[in-house]
Amino acid sequence: MATSDPGREGTGAPNAASGPERAGTGGRDAASDPGRPPGDMLPPGVPLLSNAELAAIFHEIGDMLEVQGELVFKTVAYHRAADAIAHSPVEVARAYREGHPPRIPGVGAAISKKLLELATTGRLAFHERLRAEVPPSLVALLEIPGVGPRTVKLLHEQRGIETLDDLRRAAEAGHLRDLRGMSERTEAAILDGIAQLDRRQQRMRLGEAERIVEGIVAELRDTPGVHALVPAGSFRRRRETIGDLDLLASTDDPGALVGRFVAMPSVDRVLGSGPHKASVRLHEGPQVDLMVMPPGEEGTYLVHFTGSKEHNVRLRSRARERGWSLSEKGYLRLGPDGEPLTGDAAELRTFATEGEAYAFLGLAWVAPELREDRGEIEAAAEGRLPQLIEPADLRGDCHAHSDWSDGVHSIEQMAEAARARGYAYQALTDHSFGLAIARGLTPERVLEQRAVVVALNDRFAREEDAGRAPAATPAEGFRLLHGCELEIRADATLDFPDEVLAGFDLVVASLHVSRRQPREQLMARVLAALRSPHVDILAHPAGRMIGGREDLDLDWDTVYAEAARTGTLLEINGSDHRLDLSDERARAAIGHGCLLSIDSDAHRVEELDSVRWGVATARRGWVEASGVANTWPRDRLLDWVRRKEERLV
């Protein structure tokens, strides 16, 4: 079914036909005209909505229908469709305009019709009508913790409340306590929720989440009765940002653990606390949920609290088809009425491991990074889950800086750290001079730097010969490759001439300046880099900063096709600020036949470890080791680089 690979048909259709073979000749024009189809086919003056903008509209529709008291399944359908659109690898509005709407799971006839209207007119009458009935300020009240759609509807209908200020005033004046289901305490809770809104923390990056979780685990580890503490939730799935933290505990004494958890010095306030679970907010912002699992029955607990929600919903539905109800506690046998059997007939199946819990549904164990309902359940059922790349598969790092440009540590310190990790290579890729703010190197400095690299490699070779290399050094030894991070200038020229570029072992190209150019210009720059015989890797291709800079406005299908044709590697930048390519772009790139590299972009020794976030992102993108060039031995990588030069020069 299409659900196993959402949107693939849509992605493939326009490009498959004009694939690599054509790109050198007739395809060249198509590739350099990223605004396909020709502009005259597009309605003039109608902006093309991004997937994120479309998703926001459908989420808002879902919210507004909730507030109106609409059937919950209908509102869920809108949210589901919105998520699917946001995650689609296809540029949905463009595809609708071009007359080949992609198949998107969760988008049926009704939402498809609305998508067409949005794509062709930039507006949606249904959305505008709803907005008139349910003011956006009312929908915004849903953000208040503890306030849901039923409460908003009640407040609106009974008290005429439309805005946050209305609500605050009414609660302060004690005008809500007479409403059904409300009291003085509810008013206080609402005011408290509003106060929380004001200082609502933003989502954490992976590194921050890891630091906080590890601190909590260290604090609770020696609590009596505790067998294991396992971080779960979106952190275990390695989502690119983390909202709340989830911690699972296997313990003989739940009371002792919960008691200690809520009393940690790092806790600002206790949001809730029961015999088996508790929630707290930390002083530094995030909410942490602790859940207790009975020893020996961890399997379904781990599945449940790792999520994602969408993944769990699919599992439960699959369980139901087989006559069982799935919850964190295990599988309960369903009776003929579709309800779990009770009393003597009750039957609960529990499992010690996740593998067994999945196997009960006829599924292979699914790696946490894949649990997003993006086809992994179908793949697990059919035995075609990918062999995901592991951190240990990496044999080198193709993107690292030193204090010669904007790094902190010396060339030698960076190389020694890479060598100590057991790598066979590290590419030293300091910036080229066009990026003045990073103190980029001139061609003269490049030559000086090369002498340092040569001298270091001489020493490494001597030490290896003498058996004095670090224990982890692979059989092929360690070498520092001399590379650069080549600036792609605003005018689509490259920062170094070909004769300078030819002197490097490996060149990483990237685009830092003039990021707001129109798509045509940005594409011209990216294509110039991909087509250079000397550029081996396009670094952080989307140019985003998580929570900061937006993605570059690129025609991704063309980027993938040209990277595949020219044999240019696309980077997954492991910095947890970047994670670029993203998981879904990495998956799309592999689908287009691209090869990737996973690099640290380290500016200091400690950041070499960032590759683990890059590997996690690759795993979320279904990437196998075979799709990543820096899993190769050094000679094979360098051979790949040479072959590109020979073919394209």
Add this chain to the structure above:
DNA sequence: GCCGTTTTCGGCCCGACTGTTTTCAGTCG
């Protein structure tokens, strides 16, 4: 609103916690 080798109509995932209630609704994850 979506979806179908159990259904084109009738389903649609599950439980803990909270607070206001005498048996439950709302929210959350």
